[in-house]
Amino acid sequence: METISQNIQAIPLNHYILLCAIVFSIGVIGVLIRRNAIVIFMSIELMLNSVNLLLTAFSVYRGDATGQVFVFFIMALAAAEVAVGLAIIVMIYRNTNSIDTNVLNRLKW
Amino acid sequence: MSTFYFIAFLSIFFSILVISAKNPVHSILYLILTFFTFTIHYILMNAQFLAIVNFIVYMGAILVLFLYTLMLINLNKESEPRKSNLVKFAGVIGGGCFLVTIVASLKALGVSHPVVLQDPNLGLVKNLGKILFNEYLLPFEVSSILLLSAMVGAVLLATKDPKIA
CATH class of the missing domain: 1.20.120.1200 (NADH-ubiquinone/plastoquinone oxidoreductase chain 6, subunit NuoJ)
Structure with missing residues (x-):
């Protein structure tokens, strides 16, 4: 316990924010550049996880456990979202035989 | 460190x-x-x-x-669908602009204090469970309803419609 708390002693909060911002923007780029619906979903998971990590860092920084409870709720939400989203993707694949998002352009114009 | x-x-x-x-x-x-x-x-x-x-x-x-x-x-069997290079470039530029905005606002924030764990049993199960079941009991119960509805929705979406099939 002592070594762990000494381990994070010297890390500024800015570095945690920087790490989470980088991972979040990687998720944003992944949503923008990929056409496979499952990979887009995985990028969304990446963004959710970076936010979770930042909430935990702020919770430790402020000494307030509310942030970690919030991360717990976000995890429950992510599980529900993945279940419904993957069911929708399976349904799309059954109707169009593809999970390419460019096929789904009926609402475009 | x-x-x-x-x-x-x-x-x-x-x-x-x-x-x-x-x-x-x-x-x-x-x-x-x-x-x-x-x-x-x-x-x-x-x-x-x-x-x-x-x-x-x-x-x-x-x-x-x-x-x-x-x-x-x-x-x-089928290969992964590819986007054109122009769209990829635009996507990377967009994400990069987002990152630059956040980092620039971080620089404007000034000096930051180190993350120090004041209370060693902050993230332990005992402490979190007390907070979860005292202050956040209602959101906890609501999240159970959310999970139930997500489960029902997933089963409903993923099964075939008997009228069409």
């Missing part, structure tokens, strides 16, 4: 690999490694409950769900 920077480098490296891997199965495997590095981050911050939950829920349940769906869809 250097452990954090090494693990942070690994998180960024694996998350770049997630969005750049051509095969979706490799993408999922890299995502598992990314989530493992996040678990190590939680352990470094002594958030033991979140580390275990992240390990079980994300790496155990959600990514197995992803792999299983990918196996059902059977993508190995």
Whole structure:
């Protein structure tokens, strides 16, 4: 316990924010550049996880456990979202035989 | 201290690999490694409950769900759909602008204090359970309804419509 708390002693909060911002923007780029619906979903998971990590860092920084409870709720939400989203993707694949998002352009114009 | 920077480098490296891997199965495997590095981050911050939950829920349940769906869809014959290079370039520029905005606002914030764990049993199960079941009892019960409705919705969506089939 002592070594762990000494381990994070010297890390500024800015570095945690920087790490989470980088991972979040990687998720944003992944949503923008990929056409496979499952990979887009995985990028969304990446963004959710970076936010979770930042909430935990702020919770430790402020000494307030509310942030970690919030991360717990976000995890429950992510599980529900993945279940419904993957069911929708399976349904799309059954109707169009593809999970390419460019096929789904009926609402475009 | 250097452990954090090494693990942070690994998180960024694996998350770049997630969005750049051509095969979706490799993408999922890299995502598992990314989530493992996040678990190590939680352990470094002594958030033991979140580390275990992240390990079980994300790496155990959600990514197995992803792999299983990918196996059902059977993508190995057709090649991965590719976007044109112009769209990719525009996407990277857009994400880069987002990152630059956040980092610039971070620079304007000035000097930051180090993250110090004041209370060693902040992230332990006992402490979090007391807070969860005292102050956040109503959101906890509402989230159970959310999970139930998500389960019913997923089953309803994924089964075939008997009138059409």
